[in-house]
Amino acid sequence: MKIGIIGSGAMGSGIAQVAAQAGHDVVVFDQQKSALDRAENALKSTFAKLVEKGKISEQDSASIFGRVAFRETIDSLSSCGLVIEAIVENLDVKKSVFQSLEKLVSPDCILATNTSSLSVTAIAAACSKPERFIGIHFFNPAPLMPLVEIIPALQTNAELASTCANLMRAWGKVPVVCKDTPGFIVNRVARPYYSEALRIYDEGIADMATIDSAMRNQGFRMGPFELMDMIGHDVNYTVTESVFAAMYFDPRFRPSITQKKLVEANWLGRKAGRGFYNYAEGAERPNPSSDVELSTAISNRILAMLINEAYDAHYLGVASAEDIDLAMTKGVNYPKGLISWGKEIGLDVIVERMNVLQLQYGEDRYRVSAGIHKA
Ligand code: NAI
Numbered sequence: 001m002k003i004g005i006i007g008s009g010a011m012g013s014g015i016a017q018v019a020a021q022a023g024h025d026v027v028v029f030d031q032q033k034s035a036l037d038r039a040e041n042a043l044k045s046t047f048a049k050l051v052e053k054g055k056i057s058e059q060d061s062a063s064i065f066g067r068v069a070f071r072e073t074i075d076s077l078s079s080c081g082l083v084i085e086a087i088v089e090n091l092d093v094k095k096s097v098f099q100s101l102e103k104l105v106s107p108d109c110i111l112a113t114n115t116s117s118l119s120v121t122a123i124a125a126a127c128s129k130p131e132r133f134i135g136i137h138f139f140n141p142a143p144l145m146p147l148v149e150i151i152p153a154l155q156t157n158a159e160l161a162s163t164c165a166n167l168m169r170a171w172g173k174v175p176v177v178c179k180d181t182p183g184f185i186v187n188r189v190a191r192p193y194y195s196e197a198l199r200i201y202d203e204g205i206a207d208m209a210t211i212d213s214a215m216r217n218q219g220f221r222m223g224p225f226e227l228m229d230m231i232g233h234d235v236n237y238t239v240t241e242s243v244f245a246a247m248y249f250d251p252r253f254r255p256s257i258t259q260k261k262l263v264e265a266n267w268l269g270r271k272a273g274r275g276f277y278n279y280a281e282g283a284e285r286p287n288p289s290s291d292v293e294l295s296t297a298i299s300n301r302i303l304a305m306l307i308n309e310a311y312d313a314h315y316l317g318v319a320s321a322e323d324i325d326l327a328m329t330k331g332v333n334y335p336k337g338l339i340s341w342g343k344e345i346g347l348d349v350i351v352e353r354m355n356v357l358q359l360q361y362g363e364d365r366y367r368v369s370a371g372i373h374k375a
Pocket of ligand 1: 032085087115116
């Protein structure tokens, strides 16, 4: 089956690489010649590095690279069996691209979007055959991150999710199926990792180095502040804002003014040389406190919020418990799945921690999920 990719930016070029490595002929279409050239050069140098490291042979590299065509017109996608769109995150632009595409491709061509925050159902609604439309959400960088979220729209054919999940397995990925809800699995369940850390920081309970260290001590590869600096505050803040609005302003998802200020200052994180931390050469990194009790209190609070969110997502039918745990371990490298971690700690302990927070703050933000009570 020939695979079409629309958009040759960070995601499109990564997905093209994955599909070509899995043996498909791939056509990448972008409206900007410069973006196509950039993607082609980047792919060339990626394969050169893989050959240099002995990961693939020169011959394989040449044949994989030879399977990818870079094209400036959408017509070049006409003979594809699956087209994955990875263009700008704008609902109207995505809708109009799919309307043009539908006129070209065969009636059984699968249409997919890589959107991370838009409604898959809303994009599908623009298509004349929405039943063959689905979300296939890769993580950045697509060739390295194993997780793929498969998101059927309300209109999607019942079998399409498992067809796409099988295809992703054949591409060497770990697919999880989730309901078309704001943030899907990862971008919803991970929100407290950032927002509760910011809340603890805003309240002056601990500084960012101490909060980061507390979470690293729990097995997370990066603390919340260093991770937000790496993701970029523009990206992370936008996701938080969009999930907050899409969840009808549920206080659990409330963004932080502190992060908004960083965006306003253009202190976007590592890529800007400045975020929560200063990345200038020779800049000193603050030391975490050595107070063990404080570290435990911080990680207990953030973990309780994360576990509560995971149980809530499961309770509301976003995904199976297994897929929620897979998503967090394979998509954002959490040391353990949150559903099983909750059981390991004891759900009564999580309820107790949440109740203490709710009593202390009197906020709905800290309500225990019905999913925990029912588990
Ligand atoms: P990007 O900005 O790197 O690339 C987008 C590309 O789409 C550009 O090359 C642009 O020229 C092209 N494009 C824009 N409008 C077009 C149109 N009408 N027709 C053809 N080409 C068009 O964006 P990126 O980061 O690759 O994101 C793409 C999509 O993937 C977005 O929907 C984003 O939300 C999603 N996504 C992004 C992730 C990330 O970490 N960057 C992770 C997962 C999903």
